Amino acid sequence: MNNRILVGSRAFFSGIDGFNTDNRNFIKLVHTNAALLPESKLSIHGNITYRMLREPASSMVAKVVESDNALLLGNFLVPQVAKEIGLSVSQLDTLLPLAAKLPAKLAYQSVILQGYITNGSFTLTAEQREAAYAAYCSARQAVENETETTAENNE
Secondary structure: OOOEEEEEEHHHEEEEEEEOOOEEEEEEEEEEHHHOOOOEEEOOOOEEEEEEEOHHHHHHHHHHHHHHHHHHHHHHOHHHHHHHHOHHHHHHHHHHHOOOOOOOOHHHHEEEEHHHHHHHOOOOOOHHHHHHHHHHHHHHHHHHHHHHHHHHHHH
């Protein structure tokens, strides 16, 4: 695969009225590049491309769980990524410990993960997608409120 796959909040919420984010996150699965493995990041003009070593899904999931890096969880939740690496819904249970460690701004990923497990597929009901989006918006609002409070306290 030479193409990048859209990941991050845009992969889940594009098309929802009111959704807006400035950045675009992509993943590119690579076969080899010792300087960039197991994952690396390249940022150009607000577009961030994460490169990850293409391995069997079970190996990729095991390495992410072992690394204890919850920030990588969302990559496995994008249906196109899951299809590309051969990830099955039954393997998602392995990622549950990472979901508990997600920062508040990524709590929506836990909602998505639970939805996929409940549904037995990489799809969400309209209600589950709305719940994930509500979690996304709530976290963003909390960050905005905290930033405003900090700014007011510094004045």
